[in-house]
Amino acid sequence: MVNKDYILRLAEKFGRTLAIVLRLRAYDKHEEALIFIDEELFRTTGLTSSFLNTLDEQTVVEALSPLGRPNIEATLGTALLLKAEGEIYEAKGNTHESYYRYVKALHLLLHLHLHAPIEDAEDIREEMNALIRNLDAFDLPRPTRQLLFAYQEHRGFYATxxxxxxxxxxxxxxxxxxxxxxxxxxxxxxxxxxxDLAAGNFSREEVQEGREQLQRFE
Known part of the structure; x- marks a missing residue:
């Protein structure tokens, strides 16, 4: 079991890294920020942004899971840095590039959630929620949506x-x-x-209605 304190230390570490990106963006140094992110990705994973973004989400997961389980630091760092990169492209009006980075970032965080208590770190939880909001109007790849389903249930968001x-x-x-x-x-x-059901915006009656609706798909 991954120690919660370890996750909090990683969140603090990457928070400092993202603060540098935000400072560069505040001075309209977007290209410098992208270069910095690329350098940090390579330092963290040995992979460049351009290479990571040629891979689909599951292949990125596998690349960051050398022993069959995710390297927590590399996976978390990659997700947060790709999200930051996506925000830069979105600010530049390039929603095509931002979308694919957001999807990869969300997929990595949702996958990591299955192996480590990353939602215990408030900053990381907010990053995940921001990605979900950013992608709400877009179609998600099926594997990412399946991970989202598991995450929503785990958090008690039963209706969603x-x-x-x-x-x-x-x-x-x-x-x-x-x-x-x-x-x-x-x-x-x-x-x-x-x-518990009410806290998840659900009810006993809706459980039965949902089960009946599921049976129609069968």
Whole structure:
């Protein structure tokens, strides 16, 4: 189990790095900021930004998981630096480049969440929430949306998790694995108290309605 204090120390370390990026941007030194991010990515991972951005999300995960599990520092650093890079491209009006960096950053953070308590660090949790908001109006790759579903349930956002589940089912309505995940989702919700469900903007009646809707996909 990854120690929470280790995550907090990493958050503080990368916070200092991102503060340098913000200072450069404050003086309109966007190109210098991009160069700095590229250097930090290479120092952290041995990979450049241009190379990372030629890879799909799962390949980036694999590149940062040399022993089959994510290198926590490299994965977290890559995600935060790609997000910062995306913000620069967005500020320059290049939403195409910002989108792909945001997606990679979110995918890495959601994947890392499965292995380390990164949401315990408030700064990292806010970075994740900002990415989710930034990408709300865009389509997400299926693997990223599946990770988002798991994250939303873990955080107790049951209504939004259900929305994500049915968005996935709309695109692949007869996916047996996804249908099983849906059945397990509602079984877990059955075990929640009414107060827990209400905190997740959900109710006992909506659990039953959701299960019935899931059966229609079957």
């Amino acid at each position: 998790a259900e929305d994500t589940l049915f968005e996935l089912l709309e695109s692949t309505p007869r996916d047996a694995t996804l249908l099983q995940q849906g059945r397990e989702f509602y079984r877990r919700l059955d075990l929640k108290s009414d107060a």
